[in-house]
Amino acid sequence: MKGIIYKGIGGFYYVRNADGEEVECKARGKFRKDRVIPMIGDEVEVDVKNGKGSIVSIETRRTRLVRPPVANIDIVVIVAAAKSPDPNAALIDRMLVNAESNGIEPIVCINKTDLADASELEAIYKGAGYKTVSVSAETGGGVDELKSLIRGRIAAFAGVSGVGKSSLLTLITGNSLETGAVSEKISRGRHTTRHVELFPTEGGGYVLDTPGFSSVEIEDIPLEMIEQCFPEIAEASGGCRFRGCAHIGEPDCAVKALVAEKKIAQSRYCSYKELYELRKGKKEWK
Template identity: 40%
Template sequence: MKNKGNDAARPTSKEREGIIVKALSGYYYVVDDELDTTIQCRARGIFKKRGQSPLVGDRVVYEETENGEGAVNGILPRTSELVRPPVANADLAVLVFSVIRPELNLQLLDKFLVHIEHAGLDALIVLTKLDAAERSDDAGRIGRDIDDAVALYEGIGYPVLAVSARQGTGLEELRGLLADHVSVFAGQSGVGKSSLLNALVPGLAMETNEISEKLGRGKHTTRHVELVELPSGGFVADTPGFSQLDFQELGIDEIGSCFREFRELAQGCKFRGCTHTHEPGCAVLAELEAGGIAESRYRHYKEFMNEWKDKPRRY
């Protein structure tokens, strides 16, 4: 997360404030704070000179121009900034993972959690397609996997909610958890993010695609980041599906500190800067040996450490 106090003058008599809900093809779509309208804006050239770009979620100062459009004059201070997806001022990450087609991928979930912990956001894990899992020939095994995942991540401190967009299961609880937040929906393609948003926001009708039986994954139905206003209050950013997160790109240097259950334990390690892989007197390794850390979480941590070390540093 980058906390930025962007230098933006307070609005003049011609200027108004609003929030960018969509950025597409060089245009920024700003919802005015007071008027029930969305203004299509361009950004002033000053941003390019400063090396800045307005982001979806930015609170901005804008003014209407003669052609009926608008111009973004300034960006108000950000509380957070995500690199991928590029969203400003989000305070909650909703990590959407399906339990079938595609199968629940805990390694990818842990990679997303590293990203979110590094950004300083709260996280909510949402498991989708309960109805499809119940109809599956492998329903028993999938049910056990769901129970195990809920126990694991709730034990670490992450809330987990299992839902079905088609049946409406869990949606009322989800609406309550999203109210008054700027949330980011993130997850790989085909997990049902757009279907979930369609169920949460009546009349939204976002494009969805069936999962490819051959590839086991979905097509990218969301091609840009966009904030959707929720009837219960707050905004949700639906983001393009993706399955790769690059630790170097995200600027993450201390992967261990992004594993919640490692953070407190690390204070008891014998050596400062302990990597929790081989050092004597490592509190994390001792807890792993005692069964207090899930083997899957530690295995993924080592995989991420190797991935981080194997990639060339970027300067």
């Protein structure tokens, strides 16, 4: 049987195949010997006997996240709110950098558009070259468009507390995902232990919540890759006078010129500059 690990608890892995059949599995000893730990999202081959499964092989992972530990994510849906809480551009940009540096396609989703206009925020990220979608979990507006963007894919939802990820996930799956919902109390200091789980969606896809995704391990990103994580800055850099321009203090910088002309958002440039200087201050790992 071939399938995907959609949940793992206490050393047991739960695998679902394309027909929706599910089986509880253990990993064979060879994985421990090779120091390979199965991950949620892994595509696996399972040997099933008497209703119980044994994972015999793991397909090569397309993508891999460390926090949370999930494999083969196709899309990260970065959820912000138009209001309550007010959008935090710096945090959105950090999550975009996290997606870009892990080779995962990001989508910016602006929720709570029933409370405030999202056109300015949407323009910033569309201008940066990202797919964006404005939705309201309260009214259902825009949710069908979001569904179409993630149909048939494994989509991770990321965002700070209170932006409405849980409500969106419930609308997308048709089920209340209490086990997969981030407690809004986490941001206020209360620790909550929970497992990561993939939930099936229409069209053969899966969704999951990703607590911890906003934490960027900046030392893991090469300095020269910071620019590549800001597509509009990377594109503009070809017009700079100096090759290898950092877009900080160099003369004749095309990026800074576009910022001055408001063709690159000031908030995006500030995020780039902050992350670049933060990374530059870190020692290279040997």
